Amino acid sequence: MSFFRNQFANVVEWQEFRDDMIFYKWSNREIKKGSRLIIRPGQDAIFLNNGKIEGVFRDEGEYDIESQIIPFLSTLKGFKFGFNSGMRVEVLFVNTKEFIVKWGTKNAINIPAPGLPGGMPIRANGTFNFKVDDYIALIDQIAGVRDQYVVEDVRIRITSVLDQLLMKWITREGKDMFNLQSNAFEISKGIQEDLDMQMIKSGITITGFNVMSFSYPKEVQEMITKNASHGMVGNIDRYQQISITDGLASGKMSGGGTASDMAGMMMGMNMANKMLNQMNQQQQNQPAPSQNDGTTSQMRPSEQKRPNFCPNCGTKTGEGNFCSNCGHKLT
Incomplete structure (x- = not known):
């Protein structure tokens, strides 16, 4: 019974192919006369004899081992299947994908x-x-x-x-x-x-x-995030305003407690300081009086504003340059 069983042809293939398997070894079996080799897409078949490579086959398809594979093996190319003998080799199937x-x-x-x-x-x-x-x-x-x-x-x-x-x-x-x-x-x-x-x-x-x-770590990440926010707004005052606004918007500073009162005072003071700074900047940016031949022009006495009342006696002034009552010079 075993005599006839040894004559049955077998199929050399990677039967349980898995995407996560890098290679699979078909071994400890004897290749019989009439056996076939099946190479599927993405596979290479390597014939080994005593740990040495006999041949590498890369093209997918189905092959007759006796007529299409053995003639290309390095040391086994002259192997002949006997009536009751097979070829003992290992076949390594390699997954060629990345x-x-x-x-x-x-x-x-x-x-x-x-x-x-x-x-x-x-x-x-x-x-x-x-x-x-x-x-x-x-x-x-x-x-x-x-x-x-x-x-x-x-x-x-x-x-x-x-x-x-x-x-x-x-x-x-x-x-x-x-x-x-x-x-x-x-x-x-x-x-x-x-x-x-x-x-x-x-x-x-x-x-x-x-x-x-x-x-x-969480603490370091929060520090990095705050530092990035500070760099984005450009200065610490604006960063504080944004922090306070975020706190009020999130409800962390809501209510009538001391925290929310202090936040409101800080926001008010910051806004007032900002307005004063803007006013000062506007005054500094006003153009200087025009110059002529290197000397600053001044108003002529007749162009200076005449007071409505005499600063000496309080009499209402007229068009003249002296008080009509006490004679005090008005300009």
């Missing part, structure tokens, strides 16, 4: 910062891209001892060194600790290069790395 993986720091990273002896705790998140690039290195380092490899395995490996790389590139060249997002591209590029140097030894290339956002 994988996109999300990442995030599990714990806060304490980045050295001025005035903070323990460092500033920062979290970050983003994505990285990778694909299999070197089949020989992949087999030597991973596939030689594993039957399958999934995206989660790569993610765990990368996140294990990510904290050190983030600290390295964040602290490099004295970056602004309170505005790391502006340096996200440079930080991402540096981390990608370092990760690629580590993963390429396993046949995997890091094709992209992105830091999407940095997260600060």
Whole structure:
């Protein structure tokens, strides 16, 4: 009974294909006469004999192993199926697509910062891209001892060194600790290069790395937000006005208590000071008297205003330059 069972042809394929699986090894089975190889889109099939690559097949389709595959194998091209013998090889199916993986720091990273002896705790998140690039290195380092490899395995490996790389590139060249997002591209590029140097030894290339956002402690984030608001309004007086207005609008300063009274007084004083400042500025901006030949023009005595009553005796004045009652000079 076993004699006939060994003669049955089999199908060499990746039966349980998963999008998150990097490779799958068809092994520990004997390829029989009449067997077929099925390569689906996005897959490469690698024939292995004693851990060495015999042939790599990339074109999708269905193939007769005896007539279409064996003639292209390096050391097994002359293999002939016997009446009761099969070919013992391993077939490694590799997912050729580019994988996109999300990442995030599990714990806060304490980045050295001025005035903070323990460092500033920062979290970050983003994505990285990778694909299999070197089949020989992949087999030597991973596939030689594993039957399958999934995206989660790569993610765990990368996140294990990510904290050190983030600290390295964040602290490099004295970056602004309170505005790391502006340096996200440079930080991402540096981390990608370092990760690629580590993963390429396993046949995997890091094709992209992105830091999407940095997260600060709540207190630090509030300080950054306030500082940005202060920079937006331009001066502390206006910032205080906006803060008070926001407080009244949100109801935090509503009611007849001391807080709301003080807020109203501050707003009134600020408005009054603002009006006085505007008046002073207007007076300062008034044009100076016109000059002629370097001397300031003055009103002639006849052009000066004559008083309606004599400052000496109080008699109503007329058109003359002297008081008609006491003779006091009026101009």
